[in-house]
Amino acid sequence: MAINFQEVGFTYQAGTPFASEGLHDVNFKIPLQQFTALIGHTGSGKSTTLQLLDGLTIPTVGKVEVLNQTLQADTLIKTTNQLREHVGLVFQFPEAQLFEDTVLADVMFGPLNFGASKTEAKQRAQEALRLVDLSAEFESQSPFDLSGGQMRRVAIAGVLALEPELLILDEPTAGLDPKGQADLMALFARLQQERHLTVVVVTHQMEFVAQYAQHVVVFEQGTVVKEGTPAEIFADSAWLRERQLDVPMVRQFTDLLTQKGVALTPTLDLDQLTDQIVAKIQGGRDV
Amino acid sequence: MFNKILIGRFIPGHSLVHRLDARVKLIVSIAFIFVIFLATSWPSYLWASAFTLLVVMMTGLGLRVYLRGIRPLIYLMLFTTALQILFVTTGPIWWQWGWLKITEDGVVNGIAIFIRFLLIILISTVLTLTTAPLDLADAMEQLLQPLKKIGVPVAELALMLSIALRFIPTLLDEAEKIVNAQRARGVRFNEGNLLQRVKAFVPVLIPLFINAIKRAIELGDAMEARGYRGDVERTKYRQHHWQINDTVALLSFIIFSCALAWLRYIFG
């Protein structure tokens, strides 16, 4: 069963003078075993959506279907514990969740909570740490002695160690160095492929969206305004810019050339674009 | 789960009470705690309740907000009342079981205490709901000025208070985020026995404290980098101006208190 949002609305602190709307009239699907990217301007409701996906909050109206469970206003929050065994959610700036004495213990914390044995948790934790490129020497260090980027990796490992079927990441690369960003995104895409996971990533970096996403959902002011493949979403650059969203470089370059009268088939792949241009140049020379 | 805590939360508004000078509200709220002890007879309780209700209505925030504010304290109130009822043993006996007895005096006292408690909480809630925390800190600083003469570091204390008040919402938001992050990692709050519940909070409190300390150090560094010194004459960004409304409010309270004293004189 795909992940499905139907007429979902969510209000923070509903029924108090501080009530503020997080989401309204949200309808979209997340295909299983694919890489889905959620994009949208700041405050458009992406993080709120992720919390609903993990059953951390329950929709105020409408329903969310995720992994054989339906969440709606009258769902008891206790019944969502079981859902979280299969969902791994990495929050925005997850460094704030580290608390154990050592890196290894912190990564083992999640699996232990969900009933893994000590040996199993340790083995899963070590595997997760290797995935995020942290070598064995980090295991016995205090997470608070690490750099910001290393802490981020530990926090991500802490969720990967849960071995979720549905992996959700909220701006996992924000504030990292360019290589770290590319490495992490590549890791999520690889895990998705190899383990047939459903991966949902919130990101502002359209290059990654163009490169890895199979499905894209666009948020604006608390609701979903468009969904589709990256090719469909990036087809209309002007529409995206109106929503203060970036357009991938390849697409921008194609647009500029098209404006100058060079007819190109739209693509998001750099190699394909290069091939087309090379073909044009050669074609021009041959004539 | 943290955002349900309403005590000490400010709800912006434009009512007459909102617009009063924070100093008036602070003085009245503190004085009220003492003045209420003048109430000893039913007419005086009625008078004090009417005054309180009027003030509550004038804030324009609706009774529900106040009820929510009282809810966390209801057990404390009931406990105090129960103690009064059980341990005041003079007057006609209504009910007895072994050494436990409920007497008329006990019940009357209990109800009286309950009403006093309720009124004090309501008035204090009016203060915190209608006054921006920083205004409150400023008001405290100004009212404490005389203590400067005997060497009390009033400015520093006020700064500490404003910083603390300023960071309460930040800390609550952060606590909420960390709670969610740990729930995502399988921590179950509000489940299991007391020990398990307390233990569940360790993964929240450690990061919360570490971040709070980090933030405090950063704030200290930033203030030092800009040459902040507490011991010099400082001017204020927010100026408070005493207005006619403030005088009227203070006078009304004085009249209310005199009437209460008079009721006591008449009814004993």
Ligand SMILES: Nc1ncnc2c1ncn2[C@@H]1O[C@H](COP(=O)(O)OP(=O)(O)OP(=O)(O)O)[C@@H](O)[C@H]1O
């Ligand atoms: N804890 C909260 N309490 C009240 N309102 C909130 C809370 N968190 C978010 N909101 C509101 O909900 C709306 C959606 O916020 P959300 O955090 O989902 O945005 P976002 O798309 O994740 O933005 P960003 O890209 O900045 O992370 C915003 O208008 C915000 O003001």
Ligand SMILES: [Mg+2]
């Ligand atoms: Mg967000």
